[in-house]
Amino acid sequence: LLLSAVGMVLMYLPVQQSFAQLEEIVVTxxxxxxxxxxxxxxxxxxxxxxxxxxxxxxxxxxLELTPGATWGQFTKAQPNLTLRGVNGGNFGNASLESAVQVxxxxxxxxxxxxxxxxxxxxxxxxIMRGPQGTTFGRNATLGLMHFVSARPSQETSGAxxxxxxxxxxxxxxxxxxxxxxxxxxGRIAFNYQDTDGVMEDRNTGKALEASENTSVRVxxxxxxxxxxxxxxxxxxxxxxxxxxxxxxxxxxxxxLNTGARYQGYTDDCDPFKASQDxxxxxxxxxxxxxxTAELVWNFDEVSVTWLSGYQxxxxxxxxxxxxxxxxIRDQIVSNEAEILSTELxxxxxxxxxxxxxxxGITYLEDSEHRIETNIGNxxxxxxxxxxxPAEWTLIQDGDxxxxxxxxxxxxIFDITDQLALSVGGRYSDESxxxxxxxxxxxxxxxxSGVGLGNGARYCNANIVAGICGTAANxxxxxxxxxxxxxxxSAKVSLSYAINDNSNIYALYSEGFKAGGFQNDARHxxxxxxxxxxxEVVNYE
Numbered sequence: 001l002l003l004s005a006v007g008m009v010l011m012y013l014p015v016q017q018s019f020a021q022l023e024e025i026v027v028t029x030x031x032x033x034x035x036x037x038x039x040x041x042x043x044x045x046x047x048x049x050x051x052x053x054x055x056x057x058x059x060x061x062x063l064e065l066t067p068g069a070t071w072g073q074f075t076k077a078q079p080n081l082t083l084r085g086v087n088g089g090n091f092g093n094a095s096l097e098s099a100v101q102v103x104x105x106x107x108x109x110x111x112x113x114x115x116x117x118x119x120x121x122x123x124x125x126x127i128m129r130g131p132q133g134t135t136f137g138r139n140a141t142l143g144l145m146h147f148v149s150a151r152p153s154q155e156t157s158g159a160x161x162x163x164x165x166x167x168x169x170x171x172x173x174x175x176x177x178x179x180x181x182x183x184x185x186g187r188i189a190f191n192y193q194d195t196d197g198v199m200e201d202r203n204t205g206k207a208l209e210a211s212e213n214t215s216v217r218v219x220x221x222x223x224x225x226x227x228x229x230x231x232x233x234x235x236x237x238x239x240x241x242x243x244x245x246x247x248x249x250x251x252x253x254x255x256l257n258t259g260a261r262y263q264g265y266t267d268d269c270d271p272f273k274a275s276q277d278x279x280x281x282x283x284x285x286x287x288x289x290x291x292t293a294e295l296v297w298n299f300d301e302v303s304v305t306w307l308s309g310y311q312x313x314x315x316x317x318x319x320x321x322x323x324x325x326x327x328i329r330d331q332i333v334s335n336e337a338e339i340l341s342t343e344l345x346x347x348x349x350x351x352x353x354x355x356x357x358x359x360g361i362t363y364l365e366d367s368e369h370r371i372e373t374n375i376g377n378x379x380x381x382x383x384x385x386x387x388x389p390a391e392w393t394l395i396q397d398g399d400x401x402x403x404x405x406x407x408x409x410x411x412i413f414d415i416t417d418q419l420a421l422s423v424g425g426r427y428s429d430e431s432x433x434x435x436x437x438x439x440x441x442x443x444x445x446x447x448s449g450v451g452l453g454n455g456a457r458y459c460n461a462n463i464v465a466g467i468c469g470t471a472a473n474x475x476x477x478x479x480x481x482x483x484x485x486x487x488x489s490a491k492v493s494l495s496y497a498i499n500d501n502s503n504i505y506a507l508y509s510e511g512f513k514a515g516g517f518q519n520d521a522r523h524x525x526x527x528x529x530x531x532x533x534x535e536v537v538n539y540e
Contacts, residue, residue, distance in 0.1 A: 027126050028146070030410065031135040031358060032349040040422060040495040040505035042129040042540065048150070051122060057171075057193070059102070059116045062145065066127050075243060075317050076284055077113035077335060083129050083143040090115075092333065093519035094370040094400035095434050099534065101132070101140035104147045105233060105292050107309030108138060110366050110402070111337045114288055114313045117237060118215050121175050121189035123148045131511025131536045133489030134408050134424035135358065141511035141536040151231065152177055152185035152221040168207075169195040183224045191215040199245045202273035211241035211284075231294040239286040243319035245274050279378070280318055280330060288313045301351035304344070311339040321374070330375040337368040354414040364404040372396045376446035390467065392442035394450070395474075396520065399435040404428070404514070410491070417497075424491040430514035431484035436527060439476035441469030451475040452523035477524050485533045487512040511536040 025036040029043045036045055044066055046056065056062055063069040063081060073079040074092070081088040081100040088100035090112040101108060102115045109115050119125070125147050132140040160174035175189040197209030217235040276282070291310040296303060314336050321331035345360030376392040410424030440447045444463055451457040459468040459475040469475040489512050495505035513534040521527035 027124075028148070029126055029128055029136075031345065031360075032347055034349075037501055037503055038420075038495070038497070040420075040493040040503070040507055041509075044127045044129075046125045046127075048123060051119065051125070057119050057191075059119070059145065062119065062125055062127065068129060069127065073116075073244075075319065075333070076116060076239070076241070076286065077315050077317055077333060079112060079116050081115070081145075083127075086142050088142055091519050092370070092372065093516065094335075094368040094398040095402075095432055095516035096519065096531065097139050097513070097516075099139065099142040099513055101136070101138065101144045102147075103136065103144060104290065105149055105309075106146075106294070106307050106343070107290075107292055107311070107341055108339075108364070109311065110139075110339055110364070111311075111313060111335070111368055113286065113315045113335045114311060114337065114339075117147075117288070118191050118193075118213060119147070120173050120191035120215065121150050121217065123150045130507075130538045130540065131489075131509050133509050133511040133536075134410055134426045134491045135360070137408065137426045137489060137511065138362070138364070138404060138406055138428065139513040141513045141534050149217065149219065149233065150175070150177075150187065150189070152187035152219055154179040154185055165195075167196045167198065169193075171195075180220075183222060185221045185223075187217075187219050187221075189217045197242070198272050200273050202270070202275055207242070208245045208274060208276055209242050211239070213241070214238045227298045229296045231292070231296075233290070233292040235288075235290040237286070237288040237290075239284065241284040241286075243282055243284050243317060245276065246320060246322060276320060277327075280320075282318055282320065284315075284317050284319075286313070286315045298350065301348050301353070302346060303348070303350055304346050306342070306344050308342040309339070311337075313337045327378050328376065330378045332373040332375075334371050335368060336370075337366065339366040340364070356412045357410065359409040360407075362404075362406040362408070364406075365402065367399075367401045369399045370397075374446075377443060389445065390443040392440065392444070392446035393471070394440040394447060395438070395476075397437040397439075398517075398519070400432065400517075401434075402430065402432050404430045419497075420495050422491070422493045422495070426489045426512075427486070428489070428512050428514070429484070429486045431482065432514065432516060433480070433482035434517045435478075435480050436517070436521065437476070437478045438522060439469075439474035441471055441474045442467060444468050447475065449522040449526075451477050453525065454523065458523075476522075477527075479521075479524055479527050481517050481527065481530070483515065483517075483530055485514045487533070487535065505540070507538070507540040509538045509540075511538065 025045050026033050027036045029039050060071045063071045068084050070082045078090050078092045083100055088098035090098045097110050128144045132144045136144050156178045158176040163171040171193040173191040177187040180186050192214050194212045196207035199208040201208055215237045219233040222230040289312045293308050295306045317333045319331055322328035341364040343362040347358035349356050374394045377389045379388050406428050408426040412422045414420050440450045447459045450459040454477045457475050462468050489510040491509040493507040495503050497503045515531045515533040518527055
């Protein structure tokens, strides 16, 4: 024990010396700049150097490098982001949002299909674990990812970086920054990547997951005086890809417990090869436009910030949705969304006073029109040597609108030079509406429950030779729903600075996420079962 204690002391001394040489890391986890060691919450930061060294170019890469985080996705429009072992839940629903919030330069990306943007020319990424129920708090019951773009400056700089590799990979990105006048700076950044992807058609050799992605960002920073600055950003993102291959290896038998049905398939069992017909033009197309404006006024010890963002997105996904050796279901999904958010806040954190405070109000409107078409048993003469069953078609059409108001505040008091108390809260008021239409026709096998209780549009009550409805006269129902939720979320923390580089904190925080409507309601009774809001209590 004595030897161990001496060894620990000897190890501790050089560690203390190295701590003193640590470079300060600045974060905005509480909406104002502070050292990461002063922030009483679980926050990880990846700066420009880290992102480049680890070749990070996607949201998924960031989560893979974040402790306690992971990801998955059904399609690019339905990413599942996980923090602290809990899935954020994106179900392809126009009225629901992920419990892991994604924010770009202070502006929230509320729509699932617009959350997985390319990572390039960033100053840093901040990943906050646990509910962010005060300053950033809308719907972030699991945590938040904040992407902070590199801003223009008066220094002239530029860089271009290219990458080539296997799978016909070609990528290039770069930026150019310059002073346009003594008070105006400009920056342009771009990112392009083209690759065949890892999957290949075993019959034709054609790439099955090829992707081409292009992004351009232009920003301006106007600083006429020390008391005022204006930041403007415009970004355009375009994806032209093929969907994720969901077919499994055909050499595996039995497949999904179906016995000898597929025994006739033979191949080299290469996991990176699959057979996929070209009856449909499989594709993933996504176009996103982001506009951001931030105005800051500094009055002695008080700062006023106005931040507004506009996002517009279009997405179309056509894919073979089931992982079996023959065609079970094709899926076609289109999304159209607009998001407008604005925020006004005031604080005195630049004063350095022992008593500091922040207050703000935020308003958001968004809309999403999502149409999902599932075609079951698509007749492509690929049914494992057995007769192909009749097709069925199910169309889910949801048009959702959201209005959200948030009022938040936080006070911090330095009890001593080392001990600080922080108390904050947020009031949220959210209302949502949805126009919903569900229709289906064809083989009754895939249309269970469609139009239940809706008379002439109830599938099971209108079957002729196993078929219900037609494209001209489908089964189903139409409905309209609206609901609202409100909540007050509190946060209290006590932090103690051990030294310049380390602190100990205790945190109590609450989070809130509004509810929504069913994403797969096949009849009115199911549609009227609204989804409750989430309330989270967190102790650290």
